[in-house]
Amino acid sequence: MDEPDPFPTAPPNWWYHSFPLRSKGEEVISIDWVADLARERIDRAETLGDEAPLGPTLHWAHLLKIEQGPKGDWPAWVNARTGAPVGSARTLSPVRLLERLGALLRSDEFKAAVERVCASGPISEPISK
Helix, strand or coil: CCCCCCCCECCCCCCCCCCECCCCCCCEEEHHHHHHHHHHHHHHHHHHCCCCCHHHHHHHHHHHHHHCCCCCCEECEEECCCCCECCCCEECCHHHHHHHHHHHHCCCCCHHHHHHHHHCCCCCCCCCC
């Protein structure tokens, strides 16, 4: 039987509600870490043949799609409660998640977000897992 993630989640009244937190009450989250955790959940779903782990992953992906910047990137760190970026660092990590979910679901839902990244210039690492 599959075990739930060991991480608490952001409360429903927070901007990044239901996103994983490294510890209870923590407000600053790494978007790279969330994208990595989401890809692990996809791996788990594929291995177990159980789509339940995809529920939270889809929620995270939908919010990440909305929060994508005009150049196709995301803030590397955000305040989960307020939604405000923390620092000026940017990341492209969520694009691999969005591309993988689109392929898994056989959906174009995340296609524009992936294309926005590809149109912004070369990516230093492969988009696909």
